[in-house]
Amino acid sequence: MSDGRAPDVAAPTVGAQAVRRALAVLRIVAASQEQGARLLDVAYATGLNRATVHRLLQVLVEEGAVEQDPATRRYLIGGEVSLMGLARVARFPIRGMAAPHLQALSETEGETSFLTIRNGDDSVCLARHPGSYVIKVLSIEVGARRPLGVGVSGLILLGHLPEDEREAILQRNARRLQSLHLDVDELRQRARLVQRRGHAFAPAGLVRGTRALAVPVQHPDGRMLAGLAVTAIKDRLPDERVPQLVQVMQRHARQIAERWAERSPHSRRYVLGPDA
Secondary structure (H helix, E strand, O other), X not given: OOOOOOOOOOOOOOOXXXXXXXXXHXXXXXXOHHHOEXXXXXXXXXXXXHHHHHHHHHHHHHOOOEEEOOOOOOEEEOHHHHHHHHHHOOOOHHHHHHHHHHHHHHHHHOOEXXXXXXXXXXXXXXXEEOOOOOOOOOOOOOOOEEEOOOHHHXXXXXXXXXXXXXXXXXXXXXXXXXHOOOOHHHHHXXXXXXXXXXXXXXXXXXXXXXXXXXXEEEOOOOOEEEEEEEEEEHHHOOHHHHHHHHHHHHHHHHHHHHHHHHHOOXXXXXXXXXXX
């Protein structure tokens, strides 16, 4: 686990290019979730040529790490990867620490809440709790992976990084962001605004007719742990409600961070592995 900064290594390990390429392909396939990714999508997002991507995907399919839908020809994460993940069921202790707060937030405020963490250049939804209101906005699934800066949670995580690190991530993710029809310059400006405001607000959420709001979960020393977000139908999150809901969310975010600090008061290690 780390504080979200790049690993302290002098240079990439020599001779590991094939492994790095395979992992890059897996990340793009994982980001597609149940929709699946086309060969063309994977090639564009990774910057690799189609022949290389096709060869890597074929090997990953043979090893059970990737599956191909025979009807759509799209690629999805395979059972082998899912089973490997079960080997570390306690890998993300912050999920358990945040669970009662997500539940309390969703039940008292009525909206669906989400906990999102950083993993390298991506954000990953770690937990979700449906709101108590009759109309529930389940905008993303647990495990959803997106480039940092996409969505309010990804924007919170990106906006609270140091300027140089934020810029490096935006450059590395440029092709993926472009494929999502997102402008890097605009995203850069949004991240700076989020950093100043301390929260991210989307007047138009991922699901039509919804809105979303996110605040940072920060360690008492200022380092980022996660993003805490809520989604609601537009009528339930008017502009005048935003400041009040931000305060409630910030209180829960602070309590989650305090629980984490109490659990590991002397640890510099965070929520993720060394690639965080």
